[in-house]
Structures are given as structure tokens and as C-alpha cells.
Amino acid sequence: MYAEQWNEYRKRLLMFWSMWLGGIPLVAGVGILLSQVLPGNLVERIFPAIAGAWMLAFAAAGIRLTYWRCPRCRRFFFQRGMFVNQLGRRCLHCRLKKWGDE
Ligand SMILES: [Zn+2]
Secondary structure: OOHHHHHHHHHHHHHHHHHHHHHHHHHHHHHHHHHHHOOHHHHHHHHHHHHHHHHHHHHHHHHHHHOOEOOOOOOEOOEEOOEEOOOOOEOOOOOOEOOOOO
16 A cells, blocks of 8 residues: 555665665775875865765765655654654554554
């Protein structure tokens, strides 16, 4: 019933984990690669921008995950008022179970 919405959630979750686990080796790899082809002082100036871009992308993925809307009540599944629980197993508003379809 909510397959499409759960698919969207799965994409956001995958993006979040990819950014988190894949981001550090990716940024480090780019840094190492740049240090091979560019002078050191230039790398020192460029690298913070690359790391900053990754942090922004990671933050965006986290925000997209947190502000995912419940398929049933259309309110934020993991956030209620000041309370946020991205690991919650139920919607904080209507109590719909994660991956549930009723
Ligand atoms: Zn709900």
C-alpha cells in the first residue's frame, strides 16, 4: 500500500549511509590523488573545500532522512516537536510501524 513511499525512504537511507561510510574514503582518496598531481600548498587550499562539500552533502542527506514524511499521516515520521529519533521503529505521530502497510 505504501510501497512507493517506503522505496523513497529506502533511497534516502541508502544515500545517508553511502555519504557516511563512503564519504571518508572518497574524500581521503581525492586528497591523495590531488597531492600526487598538484603542488602541496595548492592541495592545502583546495582540500578544505572538498571536505566542506562532503560535509554539506552529508548534512543534506541526514536532513532528508530526518524529514521524511510518514506514508499514512504525512507528518514527519522521525520528528515530533523538538524530539528527533531517526532510529524510531514507529511514526512518532500515528504509530505506523516502519515498513508497515496498514
Ligand atoms: Zn504517521
